[in-house]
Amino acid sequence: MMDKLKMHSPNLTEANIAKLAELFPSCVTEARDEQGRVKQAIDFDQLRQELSDHIVEGPQERYHLNWPGKREALLAANSPIAKTLRPSREESVDFDTTKNLFIEGDNLEALKLLQETYLGKVKMIYIDPPYNTGNDFIYDDDFSEGAAEYLSRSSQNDDFGCRLTANTETNGRFHSDWLTMMHSRIRLARNLLRPDGVIFISIDDCESSSLRHICDEVFGENNLVANIVWQHSVQPKGYTQLFSVHHNHILCYSRSDEYVVQPLERTEKDNKNYSNPDDDPRGPWRAGDVRNALYRPNLIFPIVTPSEKTIDPPENGWRWKKATIKKKIQDGEIVFSTDESRIIRKIYLEDQSGRAPETIWFSEDVGNTRSAASELKGLFNGVAPFDTAKPLKLIDRMFQVAGLQPDDLCLDFFAGSCSTAHARLASMSPGPFIMIQMPEPIDNTKPHGKAAQNLGMATIADIGKERIRRAGNEIQNETGLHGSPLDVGFRVLKVDSSNLEDVYYRPDVLSQDLLSENVDNIREGRSSEDLLFQILLDWGVDLSLPISRQDIDGKTVFFVDGAEKHMALAACFDLDIDEAFVKQLAEYEPLRVVFRDAGFTSDSVKINVEQIFAQKSPNTEVKVL
Template structure:
């Protein structure tokens, strides 16, 4: 029972809560007047978070390095970039909802901030481990050379004498570069997670300590879910001097831990096949489904019907291991055991001793509830299985080394993500995550979607990949998705899964410099600048540039139709839907609009559509008939080239047309 506060609200504490919700990395601890620690705000760090320039002063936060403030600035700094669609390298462009994006992941994450803000359920990344042998290439402007690092940490005194001896084996700059690289990316990644979203990061001993500290700052230490341990290799091969390293870590953080439901790690497809082929004896044991706990959570104190019809519930002081929905799943999967007893912790509806107890089957250490932090070997393969998988897909050519096995990612997806989740991997590598998403959709059903982001890092000219014709890692990743989709379709001929992907490539802005700084151009220079859009940009380039700015997903259906011979792009409707509209007619809700203003009686529901999110026309000249046709369809948004209107009166006329026909439509020009 809670006591009444009997005092006014602590406004300071409330304000700290608000700051913590927006900037968890700015919350620290200090010693209170009573000698006990209390929460406080690191105002220096908060000022840096709200500034687009590096603020002077000593960097003396609890965990810091030279370049930390610059990493914060870099994460918050806007960029003039765009994502250009590449249909020729895509698969099933018109129907797929998967994305493959080539480019520096820091800049790509910035571009995705509005379109995917709070929409990603799971982020998995396998960043460079910083072993000293990695050749990761990320063109961030805060990456330091020796001179800038030594200047930052005061390595030399006023007489240019070295203050301490250089130690190559533990060069702190080695860690500083890596910390800066990961810090800004995790800062941006957190924004993309849904409120019940989860981040999973593979890492080894080289940076596990730094990564955990960085993640604690960005996500808040209270949102650490767990650190899982994966048996990544055997102890074979050359014996080390001290101990064989056979494990790696998978750090798991939640956006808001209080919003997470119980994690669940079901059996892999291979394990299920094994159980159908072998005697199940010895492969599982029964685990208590009810246990002592004084929780008042009614979601874990419900009635269950036993085999003879008796309705049972936990005694006072006990709860079930799962909520009702999870129990029903276990029951359907045949993982529930009912056993007769006269002394169990269950009672009937009336409170009398029940005649049953309930157990959950536990296979090979796979708890039917929260998974173990030490992941059973039977649930995940080791590295050489992942590498062999890719080698087999590429006709026995070893195009990629140290590949995560597919079942590592499927295990994690099963554990944390729903069947319709968006799953992001911005260190895509050979695209194991994309392979895992398709595999899981085919095996277990669902419409999980992936977003892969990968820097087009060149392949070593001596590598098998380069000799086979793959010049960049991106080429390997895209080809792996194509081949994996084909293989999965052959293995699961009746399964329905999305084996396609839309390719986008990071590039400079679609707009010329005059668009951003018109004051720097005089009248004599304007004759060659009739259009502020770069000459090599297509209508599709411009359309996706608009989607990024307006916060619309890049995977929606779209098509093109014509009004008086002028192309109009429709976002949110595919060609088949459009063809279902007679004479280029769009209809939605109860309002019917015709492009040619002729009377038309629409078909009855269910052919009714909601309002079109976006219509775009990028023709050099747009006649008034086209303007009226677009306005008559009442889209939520409409966009045109600025140069398509002959003069200012023409622009004013467009505004008046939309005021008359579509007053709620947002109209913009680029």
């Protein structure tokens, strides 16, 4: 049937709502029009909160998930922080060349620091957050403090606050605190995903429904790909009055409709029902359904066989119209049974390029908690220093469904023992990853904690870093690829206070005294490499690009992404920079160059720097720190 002309001008309101829905999915809700019909609408209170740097009041009746602390979660996600990432060479492996990152610190702060550099660049995220079982530790993101506390938490001093708190069931905000913690982090994570990106989140029954509501709000409910049920255990628990629980959930959401679910490779088990009893030249086949799942009266008709017998239609009708069935019979795709009592549709093995992932993942295919513990024991001298690791095959299955390629970036911001990093290194298509884990102290009252302590590890971050080291060594030994392009290294970066003194203040505490600080604004104790990584963050340069040092005219110069002409960035933080040195550096024609603000021999040299680069390297962007 032909489409009818609209005969009216475009509905600009609907178009504007669609645009806002793309920018702010959490602001889309449902309302009733004058006729009482449900329609899509904008939650203006929520939109005001999205565009505000303080908590906005004004709830109204609407369909949405709400809890005490939701507005604080929005504020926590949107508020700026004065922090940086400081490199730790001694804890890294192949620091100068690896493309893998391990970020140690609060994952909310780490996600904020990554927003500019990795906006829309991550193909896949997997997280295994605390399940809120009544004894888990969650992050306490309190943004209601006064000026002094604000400065402290913005890292205007050197105090380091972990902000971990036990979320016991006796807490009146048991669910609310967990929701607040997760909401802000998932919102920031969405920004990092590519348009064709996808996120997987492990969770148990306790918070699975709440987490789904959060993700529906952040990603849009249309972007739910699947609610996967994973058989995490096979051993009966021995409960007498309860079900023995053998599953967890893995929620899968896409960034947009550009994501395409990737089929899994076929196995012998998948192909066992294919055979070729009639020597079909197209090879093995199996019988497929010819019935329509829905009632289609226009597809209800008899089929006449070659011997002029009649085959009655199924109750809902055939899957195809008459002309299509006739063509399939002529092509041999549909054949008749020996007694001509039914038709048989052939589904050919040669047409099956893969198999669709299913929403139930059995432990025999993807492993369980026991196999995960065994994998850890294999790395750590027969003991498991972590009690909630995930099996490598489970995460590798996610890699397959996501379609992760060797150049694609993978992120895990609840890294734990770094099962995700291990799986990435051991996968068929190893590639770059970013792991984020807070240095949460290990509970040495438990067996796994004692095991970790005996191995010299004090925090969960220590476990993760050591696992990557050991997994990398094991993979190199198994493959014999020592010194090869296989990247088993990782660059350790730690969330810390800014390298600059007093770089961020609340307007209500800004004073004239703060505007007259010393000329050199670098915080005491910070190295040139510390400054380099803050520059990379501020400029949005990939934190995993190769770094080299060169001595030019007695000055140390950092080159990022190559030492030849047109590298991504050149940086020199030495003092006594003169015009002769600047002219030599300009010969490299870097895309960006940065100096220390107090590093020039005179004000005239500082003034002339831009002019020198304008003449010798006009495409270079020049800045000072």
